[in-house]
Amino acid sequence: MIATGARPFIPPIPGIEQMDCLTSENVWEIRALPRRLVVLGGGPIGSELTQAFARFGARVTQVEMLPRILMREDPEISAMVMAKFRAEGVEVLVEHKAKQFLLENGRKVLVCEHQGQDVRIEFDQLLCAVGRVARTEGFGLQELGIPLTKARTIEINEFLQTAYPNIYACGDVAGPYQFTHTAAHQAYYAAVNGLFGGFKRFRVDYSVIPWATFTDPEVARVGLNETEAKERDIPYEVSVYGIDDLDRAIADEAAHGVVKVLTVPGKDRILGVTIAGDHAGDLIAEFVAAMRHGFGLNKILGTIHIYPTLAEANKYAAGVWKKAHAPQGLLRQVEKFQAWMRG
Ligand SMILES: Cc1cc2nc3c(=O)[nH]c(=O)nc-3n(C[C@H](O)[C@H](O)[C@H](O)COP(=O)(O)OP(=O)(O)OC[C@H]3O[C@@H](n4cnc5c(N)ncnc54)[C@H](O)[C@@H]3O)c2cc1C
Numbered sequence: 592m593i594a595t596g597a598r599p600f601i602p603p604i605p606g607i608e609q610m611d612c613l614t615s616e617n618v619w620e621i622r623a624l625p626r627r628l629v630v631l632g633g634g635p636i637g638s639e640l641t642q643a644f645a646r647f648g649a650r651v652t653q654v655e656m657l658p659r660i661l662m663r664e665d666p667e668i669s670a671m672v673m674a675k676f677r678a679e680g681v682e683v684l685v686e687h688k689a690k691q692f693l694l695e696n697g698r699k700v701l702v703c704e705h706q707g708q709d710v711r712i713e714f715d716q717l718l719c720a721v722g723r724v725a726r727t728e729g730f731g732l733q734e735l736g737i738p739l740t741k742a743r744t745i746e747i748n749e750f751l752q753t754a755y756p757n758i759y760a761c762g763d764v765a766g767p768y769q770f771t772h773t774a775a776h777q778a779y780y781a782a783v784n785g786l787f788g789g790f791k792r793f794r795v796d797y798s799v800i801p802w803a804t805f806t807d808p809e810v811a812r813v814g815l816n817e818t819e820a821k822e823r824d825i826p827y828e829v830s831v832y833g834i835d836d837l838d839r840a841i842a843d844e845a846a847h848g849v850v851k852v853l854t855v856p857g858k859d860r861i862l863g864v865t866i867a868g869d870h871a872g873d874l875i876a877e878f879v880a881a882m883r884h885g886f887g888l889n890k891i892l893g894t895i896h897i898y899p900t901l902a903e904a905n906k907y908a909a910g911v912w913k914k915a916h917a918p919q920g921l922l923r924q925v926e927k928f929q930a931w932m933r934g
Contacts, residue, residue, distance in 0.1 A: 592781055593745060593753070594774070595730065597723035597763035602631075606692030610699060613718040615640070625649050625716030629701055631689055633660030635804040637720035638672065642806050644718075645681045652712055653681055654703060656688040661804060665816045668867050671848070672806050684710070692717070725764045742766055749794040751781040759785050770802055799883040803872030808848050811871035813879045814863025815853055827853040827862055830888075830915065832908035834868045839899035845869040850908035852878070852888065859887030859912065870901055877905045888912045 599614035601607060613621065615636050626649065630641045633655030641653045653660065653676070659669040660676075660683060676683050687703040687710060694700075701712045725744040732739075737753045738746045744766035751759045759781040762774035780795040801813035820827045834840045834848040848868020854861055864878040881891060892909035896902050 592778075592785065593730075593732075593758065593760040593764055594762045594778065595726040595764045597769060598726050599719065600722045600724045601719055602689075602721055604689050604692060606694070607717075607719070609694050610692050610717045613716060615720055615723065618718060627714045628652070628716050628718060629654060629712060629714040630718045630720060631701075632720035632722070633657065633662065633683075633685065634720065634722065635661065636723075637718075638676075638804060638806050640718060640720060641681055641683075642676060642679065645676070645679050651681045652714065653683045654687050654689055654701070654712070655683070655685045657685065659685050661806075661810060663816075664804075664810055664812065665818050665851070665865060668810055668816075668849075668851075668865055671808055671867050672804075672810065675806075675808060684712075723763065723769060725766065727764060740766070750784045750788065750792045751777055751795055752784070756788075757785075768797075768800060768802075770800075773797075773800060799879060801875055801879045803875070805872070807869075808867045809869065809871040811866045811875040812864065813875055814861065814882055816863055816865050817851075817853065820853055820862065825862070826856050828856050828912075828915075829853055830908055830912040832904055832911050834901075834904050837899075837901065837904050837907065839901050839903065840869065842899060843869065843901075845901075850874070850904045852908050852912065854888060854912060857916075859889045859909075859916075861887060866904075868901075868904070874901055874905060877902065 599616050601612065618640065624647050628644050628649045628651045630637050630651060630653045633653060637653065638660050641651050645651045659666060660673055661669045673683050687705045689701055690704050691702040693702065699714050701714060703710045703712065727739060727745060740746050745753055745760040745764055747753055747760050747765050751761055753760050761777035761781045763769045765777065777795055780793055784792050799813060801811065803809060803811040815825065817829060830852045832850045835846040840846045851865045852861060853863045861878060861882050864875060866875050877891060888909040891905055892913055896906045
């Protein structure tokens with residue numbers, strides 16, 4: 592079983608080799624807080640570390656070449672995180688493409704391109720978080736001729752076998768996901784197939800994969816978001832519940848964020864959910880179960896949730912959907928009936 596994981600990718604930006612760059616691998620070893628930190632990358636790891644270092648007291652500049660951080664999430668979700676970062680003193684620079692690193696009289700400078708202009712950022716320490724690549728070298732893969740995919744992960748079939756049926760791969764080295772829980776999920780299938788494949792083999796199931804980014808606000812997702820639904824031309828309805836309305840969130844001084852649910856038009860079947868807010872990664876579990884086991888928003892609405900808990904947000908999001916689908920004709924009849932009863 593090959594489970595060698597991934598390593599940080601260092602982009603070939605001129606001068607980066609002189610920067611003594613921190614990565615998601617070695618950042619844990621530093622013992623002194625950098626005064627001015629540049630974080631290259633607006634993905635989940637870059638964003639989590641940006642906020643962590645800012646909260647430790649470093650002056651952090653986060654540099655992202657795309658129009659927003661957490662680019663996989665819907666724009667308003669990214670905007671919530673970006674607004675919080677900025678409120679906490681982080682300088683978030685989007686549409687800034689790192690072009691060159693310079694050492695000028697011992698001073699470190701990053702030159703970025705922004706709207707056709709060069710922007711110079713002086714800093715003390717660089718943290719590079721622009722992605723991680725599968726660790727496929729140094730242990731004989733090439734000698735065995737085990738093929739890699741375009742994404743440079745080990746090519747595996749749906750039973751997690753490499754080109755050699757007795758060699759399995761799982762986790763970051765196999766992809767397509769880079770999460771601990773998907774690595775564990777694959778490891779289970781690979782182990783069962785490796786041990787009992789002679790009798791029965793099981794196809795790994797990627798149908799419902801959730802994830803979370805542990806920023807504040809925390810962002811969790813399962814299935815489609817609105818951006819992806821539009822890109823793929825998938826019809827959807829959207830129901831949004833604002834967590835600022837939720838009693839427990841108010842009591843916890845955490846009254847911010849949303850539960851955003853995409854459903855099949857006219858049906859309660861869930862296509863995807865994004866939650867931003869405290870404990871989003873915990874809250875989403877109910878929707879993950881719903882998607883995995885095929886129950887919809889009506890069932891979530893019909894489930895008693897403890898008052899006052901954050902989990903009630905899920906039920907209220909289902910309530911938003913229900914309200915939008917209330918049978919208006921029947922409600923009018925009932926209104927007339929009640930008026931008649933009152934006399
Ligand atoms: C900063 C950071 C934060 C993250 N946060 C989250 C998160 O919140 N939630 C989440 O789900 N995922 C998170 N991830 C991703 C998660 O860590 C990985 O997806 C997960 O660890 C993959 O598991 P793995 O077993 O494939 O690889 P790894 O956990 O990387 O384990 C691979 C192991 O193989 C060893 N190894 C490598 N080469 C060899 C060799 N030749 N011989 C022997 N041993 C070798 C390595 O030393 C390592 O111990 C995060 C990653 C990073 C970097």
